[in-house]
Amino acid sequence: MEEINQTSVAEFILTGLIDNTELQFPLFLIFLTVYLVTVVGNLGMIILILISSQLHTPMYYLLSSLSFIDCCQSTVIIPKMLLSFVTETNVILYPECITQFYFFCAFAVSECHMLAAMAYDRYVAISNPLLYNVTMSYQVCSLMVAMVYSIGLISATTHTIFLLRVLFCKSDIINHYFCDLFPLLELSCSSTYINEVLALSFSAFNVIVPAITILSSYVFIIVSILHIQSTGGRVKAFSTCSSHIMAVAVFFGSIAFMYLQPSSVSSIDQGKVSSVFYTIVVPMLNPLIYSLRNKDVRVSLKKLLQKISFLRTKI
Template identity: 65%
Template sequence: MDPRNHSSVTEFILAGLTEQPQLQLPLFLLFLGIYVVTVVGNLGMITLIGLSSHLKTPMYYFLSNLSLVDLCQSTVITPKMLVNFVTEKNIISYPECMTQLYFFILFIIAESYMLSEMAYDRYVAICNPLLYNGIMSYYRCFQLTAAVYILCIIQSTFHTCLMLRLYFCKANIINHYFCDVFPLMELSCSSIYFNELLALVCSSFNVLIPALTILISYIYILYKIFHIHSTEGRSKAFRTCSSHILAVAVFYGSAAFMYLQPSSPSSVSSMDEGKVSSVFYTIVVPMLNPLIYSLQNRDVNVSLKKMLERRIFF
């Protein structure tokens, strides 16, 4: 599909997080550091799980996929965002913008469902330990993961195709630090009814279904934990659950604030609030996930220690 047939705009300008010059350098250094930690953490986790024979379990299979999604999602957003802090105008071409939109939607939806699959895996492990190996077989884990990626590709394709049909003839300044659905729709001078409808339906589905899955899983998990007689066992389980729930709350809360609020194109303050909330689920959460899901895990720490000792020995 040739973009020139649908838009007189050949490039966009990303407004970024702030227009205050004194904040540009501090924010650049901050988000550069976050991106480095994100890449090292997630890439390291993928490598560790792939090389360690002790981590060949369904839990770490899902974790490696979550790390891959976080790594890709951060790479789609952050490098272009960093450019905005060191250039006077952060220009992105029409094809680049649509490509960024496509992969952002793909990975943000995948993040949502990966979190729910991890919660379901923990539910089976804690509440049905005798049936765990049968229920969470390698083939079943592969099916669940493949289904997530297929669903994400389908939805991302629909969103992008509907965006490509819009005609952009207004100002080309996107009030955001990346090409997102609602900021792009604000610039359109053609009907966005179907775009808004698809965004609302898909956003509701992709937030509520995984969130309900996580909530129900944890209700059963907590019920099981309360029946653990060991104080130490309950304390350890509660610490694990609280970290997971905190990360899930940050991700779904910020995503819901951005996408489940009524559309108000004239409200600049609403979009500015949305930019701040989107920082959490596009940049902060991918950095935190390797820490809260992995570095506090004893199996991961033992495997990492063994790998480092083996590397030093050689």
């Protein structure tokens, strides 16, 4: 019987986004800027919602949770990615790789369900405005947020437990810019059947269920808007959903672009480039979408800036 090398690797080498050394420094500056905008935008949104009393509503409570998820997801990936642009060999230890995958999976899954929770919030606000404060009470919102994070943690924990059972001995080079599930499984010299079944099952649940929730919510929202008599009322009702619609379109659109390509035209390198949009660009865009498209956020931000300016002149 042919012997199999059972020596497991202690560290991996991330190939990064591209191999062109001439583009390393420009890309470093670009992604550093993206990361700073992401952190400042999402933390700014959280702080603005926290200190502005007019934003103390269920909608913005859920939005602050989305901003927290986006900020954490970017922090899990981008700093290590930036390191790959300035080092010749981007080494990541096995425990660090597994940890990165765990938190990336947890926050990515949480974002899917958080967008679904926000869609349900908009449905209640437009379809049952008189009962909104009762239906979307602080207790209900807290329970929804807890469920969102719980699903993310359960998914990540399950994937990680079974990933720890996989033996990596084929190679130590991960053809990606972070430790994602399928690039890791490609390096396995043991069976990955269970991992693949889990990936399919959890992906179906964590994408299809939120997508159905969002689509169902907006079907009822559209029906409710059509029953509004005044044109101004319809426009106002739709405007409360426009920011969320854009965020959903950007997020799930990027997922569709990644995973719904025919295998004949897709490649690992194309997957790396397209995943940049899902993992890095989307967390940057969300606070910009909600600040530019949302009147309440713009008004609160303007008041806060005026207050800061007044305090400066007074000092």
